[in-house]
Amino acid sequence: MKTSNLTHYIYGIADNALILGQRLGELCGHGPNLETDIALTNMALDLLGQTRSYYQYIAKLSTDNLTEDDVAFLRKENEYRNVLLVEQPNTDFAYVITRQYFFDVFHFLLLEQLQKSTDVNLMAIAKKSIKEVGYHKRFSGDWLIRLGDGTEVSHQKAQQAIDDLWMYTNELFDLSTQDKTVIDAGYGANSKDLKEKYYAELTQTLTKATLQIPENKYFQDGGKNGVHTEHMGYILADMQYMQRTYPNMKW
């Protein structure tokens, strides 16, 4: 196994947690009520904690003495491998919940598989994280049902969020050639196999929430290859400012 392939693969998982964690962190003090504010930032903390475990492992694998901070804060936009879904803005609460649910269902299925990784570090991180992600999924799923099956306004807003974010779901299952090498070696989880389960679970929840599944079959991708939406640069500007202004500070 070439270390560079493994590192590339780990970025594909860890960067999702970092960017979504950063997005949720923006809601600190801005949640719709105290309980949801605390819940969303708790989830941000879980995701950033998971990110740290992955980045510490990447730092350990690196041959040029990278630290977890270098990895988190000093890469350029096109070096981040997160999917486009997680970088989408906190437009309103319905978007926050929908984005979260679309990601949580995938995240849970992925970690279920990653627990079987023959790489002990990835196995350990997956076993740890899945316990947390179970709570995330329950939270976002409950809220999506509540919004969809709630008032006329909440239903309409949830449907809008579903319609707008749906096109970012397919990218979750994309794999690069390097990813495939890692998966074939038994180190990674094959996300391609998770697709059917994913959409079945989404369909079940959306039906319960009285929400429609979009008919749009056009799907957007690019994040995993470092080609991001216009939102990504702003996230990084915010996130990297301190590290670039005060080089070598630690988080």
Place this chain on the structure above:
Amino acid sequence: MEHQVDIHPKLYPILKAIPDPEIPVLSIIDLGVVRGAKLDGKHAFIEITPTYSGCPAMDMIGDEIKTALTKHNYIPDVDLILYPAWTTDWMTDEGKTALRKYGIAPPTDAITDKKALLGEERVIECPHCGSTNTKLVSQFASTACKAMFKCDDCLETFDYFKCLI
């Protein structure tokens, strides 16, 4: 057993005296985050594991272990391990009692926990008045490891330490 923790008897009282920074009534031993403590001459090797990945208390717990061991003339080496992942099963009975006294409902078993958090059954006992007439307010509370409940009898809200199995 896989989860049996090997703590050197000389190190045990020192570690037992270190409180969790978030919940000071709970010793880090009773919380179950100390996963091993070996002694080799004056070198003490301690393994700790986080309750949750993002737990901000881990750095502080590591520092406090180092300080305490140094004070007792040991040379500390603290290692953070992720596997096996922490579970509320590792919390001692003594720890659970201490939590309840402090006003935090201790974790129940996984099945009861699921029923309670899904709102199917009212089973979490209020640590203030002992009533089970309680309801879930939020699955996330003051820290990631706790959920928030409200007692419908004494009307107080309280933290419930969530099960992680």
